[in-house]
Amino acid sequence: MSAARTVDAIRADFPALERQHGGHPVAYFDGPGGTQVPLAVADAMRDYLLHHNANTHWAYPTSVETDALLLEARRTYAAFFGGAENEVVFGNNMTTITFHVARALARGWQAGDEIIVTELDHHANLAPWQAVAKERGLVLKMLPLDLESWQLRLDLLPELLTSRTRLLAIGAASNALGTISDVAAAARLAKNAGALVYVDGVHLSPHHLPDPKSVGADFFVCSAYKFYGPHVGVLWGRHPLLSSLDVPKLEPAPDTAPERLETGTQNHEGIIGAAAAVRWIAGLGGGEGNLRSQLVRSYDLLHRRERELFAQLWEGLGQIPGVRRFGLGPGRPRTATVAFTLDGLSSEAVTRSLAGAGCFVSHGDFYASTVAQRLGVADEGMVRIGAACYSTAAEIDRVLEGIAALRR
Helix, strand or coil: CCCCCCHHHHHCCCHHHHCEECCEECEECEHHHCCCCCHHHHHHHHHHHHHCCCCCCCCCHHHHHHHHHHHHHHHHHHHHHCCCHHHEEEECCHHHHHHHHHHHHHCCCCCCCEEEEECCCCHHHCHHHHHHHHHHCCEEEEECEECCCCEECHHHHHHHCCCCEEEEEEECECCCCCEECCHHHHHHHHHHCCCEEEEECCCCCCCCCCCHHHHCCCEEEEEHHHCCCCCCEEEEECHHHHHHCCCCCCCCCCCCCCHHHCCCCCCHHHHHHHHHHHHHHHCCCCCCCCHHHHHHHHHHHHHHHHHHHHHHHHHHHHCCCCEEEECCCCCCCECCEEEEEECCECHHHHHHHHHHCCEECEEECCCCHHHHHHHCCCCCCEEEEECCCCCCHHHHHHHHHHHHHCCC
């Protein structure tokens, strides 16, 4: 039985960690915007492009090999989602997939039907529903964020739900605040009203193993580049829904789910790399068993380490004068992602200064524009720091020292 991998062993898989900037080793804290990629993922993509590259569904060997590799990728994501291979759809990214699904769903809705979105969501789970509401004469309702609890006001959801509610679009976790929402509770209320549930799992998936069926989702979408893969989006959907969606497609293309949602030739090397990322994660926790059980162990390991790093970061930020932290503290339902402001400095100025010290963090509103507006920081933005599997306590100390130096 293999042992769980140490942080040093994990870091050895990432050539990006060898980079220096300004005489400092780079500490990548921009994982919420996109993680670095391990060798296993790059090697899988390189091997496909150099030795198996072909279009699909033809009789010659590289085409047959491509079909087999894509099927294996679908099976890999079935394990990742705890579902079936015919429930897995690949696409360019979460945003494109969501626009595609939103328009397909809205073709069956009538003027005056309702969609509920939330103030906590990334705009990729807001703009597609705004677009179809405008196109189809639908009513868009907003579930508010409580700035004291940093949670959605689920107590107000029953007041928003009516017999005309067709869908609840909700994020599983906030990419700005790190808040993990109670999707299961929200989904139960929506289902009781006869509404579908579309879950943005992009920020949750790097930190918690997705289980869309258990939370009552009808659709669950994520992006592989947030968890050590290439830029590919992946959707899980209930098979009857995928089979019945009124999707635009080419007449000769497959009309069976899930392929009917995948327009045109797919990004084969990206899909293969995305599957390699899941298998790489599965190997971190040690032990044996099927892919899903390996993933459970790996995510448990990563979650324990992230909790420690987050507590160190949160407490350290709290000791720096002028820092305003947003979100829940340690021990609450959240990810290892922290957003903050520093008095007297724009988020971009803080980020540029930290970059000079080799600490790469993000700034702005992170497309969570409604959150930034509610917090009153839409103009200056926030600084965001996110821990990943390769992050260390020493790196957390470095970024804290860099922030503290800005107050001297």
